[in-house]
Amino acid sequence: xxxxxxxxxxxxxxxSAATRLRRLDEAAEIVLFDRGPYVSFANCGLPYFVGNVISxxxxxxxxxxxxxxxxxxxxxxxxxxxxSVDAAKQILRVKNLREGTERDEPYDxxxxxxxxxxxxxxxxxxDLPGVFAVxxxxxxxxIRSWLERSDCREAVVVGGGFIGLEMAENLVHRGLKVxxxxxxxxxxxxxxxxxxxxxxxxxxxxGIKLQLGxxxxxxxxxxxxxxxxxxxxxELSADLVILALGVRxxxxxxxxxxxxxxxxxxxxxxxxxxxxxxxxxxxGDAVEVRDLLLGQEMIVPLAGPANRQGRVAAEAxxxxxxxxxxxxxxxxxxxxxxxxxxxxxxxxxLKRAGHADFSVVYLHPGHHAGYxxxxxxxxxxxxxxxxxxxxxxxxxxxTDGVDKRIDVIxxxxxxxxxxxxxxxxxxxxxxxFGSAKDPVNVAGMMAVNALEGEMxxxxxxxxxxxxxxxxxxREPEEFARGHLNRALHIxxxxxxxxxxxxxxxxxxxxYCAAGQRGYFAQRMLMQKGYxxxxxxxxxLTWLRLNEAGLAAQR
Numbered sequence: 235x236x237x238x239x240x241x242x243x244x245x246x247x248x249x250s251a252a253t254r255l256r257r258l259d260e261a262a263e264i265v266l267f268d269r270g271p272y273v274s275f276a277n278c279g280l281p282y283f284v285g286n287v288i289s290x291x292x293x294x295x296x297x298x299x300x301x302x303x304x305x306x307x308x309x310x311x312x313x314x315x316x317x318s319v320d321a322a323k324q325i326l327r328v329k330n331l332r333e334g335t336e337r338d339e340p341y342d343x344x345x346x347x348x349x350x351x352x353x354x355x356x357x358x359x360x361d362l363p364g365v366f367a368v369x370x371x372x373x374x375x376x377i378r379s380w381l382e383r384s385d386c387r388e389a390v391v392v393g394g395g396f397i398g399l400e401m402a403e404n405l406v407h408r409g410l411k412v413x414x415x416x417x418x419x420x421x422x423x424x425x426x427x428x429x430x431x432x433x434x435x436x437x438x439x440x441g442i443k444l445q446l447g448x449x450x451x452x453x454x455x456x457x458x459x460x461x462x463x464x465x466x467x468x469e470l471s472a473d474l475v476i477l478a479l480g481v482r483x484x485x486x487x488x489x490x491x492x493x494x495x496x497x498x499x500x501x502x503x504x505x506x507x508x509x510x511x512x513x514x515x516x517x518g519d520a521v522e523v524r525d526l527l528l529g530q531e532m533i534v535p536l537a538g539p540a541n542r543q544g545r546v547a548a549e550a551x552x553x554x555x556x557x558x559x560x561x562x563x564x565x566x567x568x569x570x571x572x573x574x575x576x577x578x579x580x581x582x583x584l585k586r587a588g589h590a591d592f593s594v595v596y597l598h599p600g601h602h603a604g605y606x607x608x609x610x611x612x613x614x615x616x617x618x619x620x621x622x623x624x625x626x627x628x629x630x631x632x633t634d635g636v637d638k639r640i641d642v643i644x645x646x647x648x649x650x651x652x653x654x655x656x657x658x659x660x661x662x663x664x665x666x667f668g669s670a671k672d673p674v675n676v677a678g679m680m681a682v683n684a685l686e687g688e689m690x691x692x693x694x695x696x697x698x699x700x701x702x703x704x705x706x707x708r709e710p711e712e713f714a715r716g717h718l719n720r721a722l723h724i725x726x727x728x729x730x731x732x733x734x735x736x737x738x739x740x741x742x743x744x745y746c747a748a749g750q751r752g753y754f755a756q757r758m759l760m761q762k763g764y765x766x767x768x769x770x771x772x773x774l775t776w777l778r779l780n781e782a783g784l785a786a787q788r
Contacts, residue, residue, distance in 0.1 A: 236261040239551060240326060240341040242316045242487060244273035246537045247518030248347030249297065250544030256306045258552035264308045265339070267328060269315035273299055275371055278537060281397065283374045284381075285404025294371060319344065319491035321511050343513050343551045346488060346501065347544065350481035350519035350535050359453030364460055365475045368397060377474075386410055386473040390462045392450045393478035394421035399433075399569045401476045402442055406570065412442050413470050415462065417449040420782065422574055424563065425629045426581050427782035428775070432613055432631045433574055435781065440570045445470065450479070481535050483520040496522035500533045505557035507547040515550065517543035526560035526647070527579045527626055528587050534561045562627075564644040566637055575640040578627030578647050581617055593620050593691060595680040596771025598748040599673040601635030606665035610634045613778070616643070616653070616677040623652040623685050628677075635668075642674050653681035680749075680770070689753055692743040692767035694779050702741040707755045708773070712747060718776065726751045729758060738764055745769040745776070 239255060239262055241248045252266050266273060274297040282288045302308040313331040320327070326339040352367035354360055364384070366377050380386070389405045391398045394416030402412045414421065414437070420430035421437065421444065434444055449465035453475060462470040483500040494510035496502040500522035507515045519535040521543065539561050549556035566575035584592055595616050600609035612632035618625050628643040630636045646656055656678025663670055671679070683689035692702070697718075704721040706713055713723045724732050726746070736742060742764055746752040749772045759766040769776070 236263055237342040237551070238263045238265070238340065239343045239345065240339060241266040241345040241347060242268075242326070243347035243349055243518070244268045244310070245275065245277060245347070245349065245518075246540035247349075247544040248345065249274040249302075250541045251345045251347065251515075251517060251548045252302070252308050252544075253306055254545045254548035255551060256308060258548060258554060260307075262552075264306075266302070266308060266310045267314045267316050267326075267339075268310070268312050269331065270370055270372075271312055272371060273297065273302065273310045273312055277369065280368050280371070280374045281400035281404045283371075284368070284377050284401065285407040287404065287407065291371065291375075316487060319346075319487050319514070321491040321493075321514065324513060341513070343515065345544075345547050345551075346509075346514065346516040346520065347518045347540075348484035348487055348520050350483050350533075352477060353479040353482055354477065355450065355479065357450065357452050359455075359460075360477070362453055362455055362460060364473060365453055365477065367477045368401060369481075377476075380474060381408060384473060388472050389413070389474040389476065390415060390460075390470045390472040391476045391478055392462065393480065394418070394444075394446070395423055395478065395480060396565065396567045398476070398478035399437075399567055401478055402437070403569050405474070405476075406440070406442065410474070413445055413472070414442060415445045415448060415450060415464060415470065417447070417465075419447040421446070422567075424565065424580065425574065425576050426615065428778040429574070429613060429615060429629045429631050431778045431781035433569065433572065436572045437569065442570075481519060483533060485520060488516065488520070496531050498522055498531060498533050500531075502531075505546075506550040507543050507558060508550060515547040517547050523558065524560040525579075526562045528583075528589070530587065532561065532563075534563050536561075536563070536565060538564070559648070562644065562647050564640065566640065571633055572631065573633065573636040574629075574631050575636045576627070576629045577640050577644040578625070579617060580627055580629070581615075584617070584626065591620050592617055592626055593681070593684060594618075594770065595677060595684065595691070596749065596775045597673065597677055597680065598771065598774050599669070599676060601632060601673075602667055603665035603669045612636060612639065612673055613774075614639065614673055614677055616656075616681060618653050618681050618685075621685060623654055623681065625651055625653060625656060635673075639672075639674050643677075653678045653685065657682050680753075683753075689756060690767045692769045694769060694776065697743075697769075697776075700741075700743070702743040702767070703737065705736070705742050705744045705755070706773075707744060707746050707751050712773075716777075717773070718745070721745075726755050729755055733759070733762065736764060741765045741767065743767050743769055746772045748772045748774050 299310040302310045315329045317327045329336045389410045452463045460472045488501045494502040501516040518540040522531040546558045564577040610633045614630045617627040661672045706721040706723045707726040744752040752768045756766045756768045
């Protein structure tokens with residue numbers, strides 16, 4: 235007898251589960267319920283619809299009810315809200331929102347893909363006209379309508395994460411002056427502060443005002459305008475307010491079914507996406523999944539993992555052996571021409587989890603060969619385990635080539651790769667695309683040198699506590715523009731003939747602009763009996779660390 239499989243929620247996870255199951259089981263009856271008007275839409279494109287980068291709403295619709303019916307024989311029922319799950323009887327209670335009627339729907343297997351809802355704090359003024367969250371196409375319609383019928387000149391975006399910065403960018407495209415209010419001391423919370431400082435500088439340069447380290451308290455009406463009140467007592471005037479405080483898992487149905495939730499509040503699932511009930515699976519933003527690197531349970535509201543989870547759940551229902559490996563939180567955002575990408579563990583995340591056996595290298599290479607016109611720098615941070623060399627994570631910021639580098643490193647992480655693998659990776663090379671030694675190769679080589687003792691690394695965090703001699707090997711004009719306090723200045727090209735000026739009874743910490751000349755100087759000194767360490771990433775890294783409040787001069 236054919237199975238009856240019900241799926242609650244479309245978009246990435248639910249729609250993927252439905253179509254994958256059909257490809258595996260032509261006989262199954264598959265019904266997909268979604269309380270919204272669309273079963274599959276590109277929610278990652280919503281900010282760009284607000285900004286008119288995508289001007290046609292139809293472009294956001296990935297698949298229609300008719301396509302699911304005609305191509306896959308899947309019964310999609312939009313504007314149908316699932317009210318509860320009776321797990322003992324294997325029945326859903328469903329309400330037809332168009333007609334107001336309710337009915338019971340039996341199932342053999344159930345897939346929950348309810349997604350996540352925008353976080354709405356308990357604060358006054360959230361229901362005032364001109365205050366919006368961004369999660370669905372109707373949300374963006376309301377924002378566009380407000381922009382078109384109101385004289386909007388200023389906007390406040392509450393939250394400096396992915397969605398917040400994408401919304402800030404698109405409101406700038408619409409001609410608004412934008413302030414980003416973020417409770418943390420940095421934008422882009424998933425990345426480390428020194429890389430976030432690069433993003434913050436770029437946003438300020440592009441005219442966006444940042445209010446960091448200050449939380450949201452309330453919104454009040456001020457005539458025809460709004461005032462966003464902050465924890466530190468500021469009042470930010472606005473004609474439009476976007477709440478981008480993140481999302482939380484939708485677990486109402488899971489609770490009604492008596493399913494187990496995880497420590498982070500998401501639905502607990504095993505590697506096959508099965509919940510604590512053997513006939514119920516869950517996928518997408520509502521579930522907790524294993525961190526591929528740290529082994530911890532986490533919630534990652536990203537479309538890529540949701541698609542893969544939907545596929546795994548469908549395969550389990552069809553009797554096919556399949557498991558979800560876990561997540562490494564690979565993500566990218568573009569903000570006013572600057573790309574910010576991350577994969578794997580961050581340094582702050584590792585420290586928070588109590589992991590101490592890791593090291594970091596910084597580099598600032600061009601995105602393609604320097605002799606070819608248009609080379610732009612990439613700020614790249616590679617995190618690796620010591621002494622194994624296993625790659626733990628990477629972050630990159632730049633205008634070009636960021637996605638390519640992080641994708642390569644993300645693939646390495648998925649394959650349990652090491653920095654030795656990264657150093658040996660063979661990538662495409664032509665001067666307009668990269669360099670003979672690509673930035674990811676260079677990052678791997680630097681890490682290998684550090685692991686093998688050829689390039690001992692100095693720790694920027696200890697700069698103000700260690701009694702080491704600071705040696706600046708840049709050119710005189712570079713030193714004159716700025717340098718670390720108390721640094722001895724000997725340009726690299728003069729170092730061999732002036733080497734006797736350096737003491738052999740004191741450790742020497744060397745830096746240049748980006749790290750390469752410092753490494754050359756380090757190798758020279760180490761072979762002549764000096765104790766020398768390299769400050770990875772050079773003075774450019776110190777500038778970013780200093781902006782983030784993570785570095786101090788001696």
